Amino acid sequence: MQELTLSIIKPDAVKRDLCGKIIQKIEDGGLRIKGLKMLQLSREEARGFYAVHREKPFFESLTDFMSSGPIMVAILGGEGAIDKYRGIMGATNPAEADSGTIRKEFGLDIEKNSVHGSDSPENAEIEISYFFSKLEMVDR
Numbered sequence: 001m002q003e004l005t006l007s008i009i010k011p012d013a014v015k016r017d018l019c020g021k022i023i024q025k026i027e028d029g030g031l032r033i034k035g036l037k038m039l040q041l042s043r044e045e046a047r048g049f050y051a052v053h054r055e056k057p058f059f060e061s062l063t064d065f066m067s068s069g070p071i072m073v074a075i076l077g078g079e080g081a082i083d084k085y086r087g088i089m090g091a092t093n094p095a096e097a098d099s100g101t102i103r104k105e106f107g108l109d110i111e112k113n114s115v116h117g118s119d120s121p122e123n124a125e126i127e128i129s130y131f132f133s134k135l136e137m138v139d140r
Contacts, residue, residue, distance in 0.1 A: 034137050
């Protein structure tokens with residue numbers, strides 16, 4: 001089934017000039033880019049995006065980090081895109097990620113793990129609409 005998911009290349013990876021390498025892994029993994037842009041979140045925008053984690057102990061650290069520098073956001077599409085991208089990303093903790101995954105190759109730690117991806121179709125829809133209008137997505 002054709003599906004959409006959101007990808008965020010986090011500030012740690014953007015700072016280390018890894019966007020091209022990460023996009024290559026995404027495309028090599030069989031996903032297509034349907035929308036792409038670079039931006040920098042304010043602290044309040046990061047808090048809004050991660051509101052689902054507001055009560056968790058890592059919320060302040062996460063939102064500070066995600067607003068600390070530019071990010072690259074992308075809409076990815078393809079057959080089973082959510083699960084496929086989660087496999088390409090690897091486990092949240094780079095130390096536990098499989099060899100060849102983005103987080104194993106580029107992640108620094110559990111927070112600075114280089115990428116974010118949607119975890120469900122419902123969250124993908126919410127997350128994509130946080131960053132993209134319908135005009136900013138192509139059907140290819």
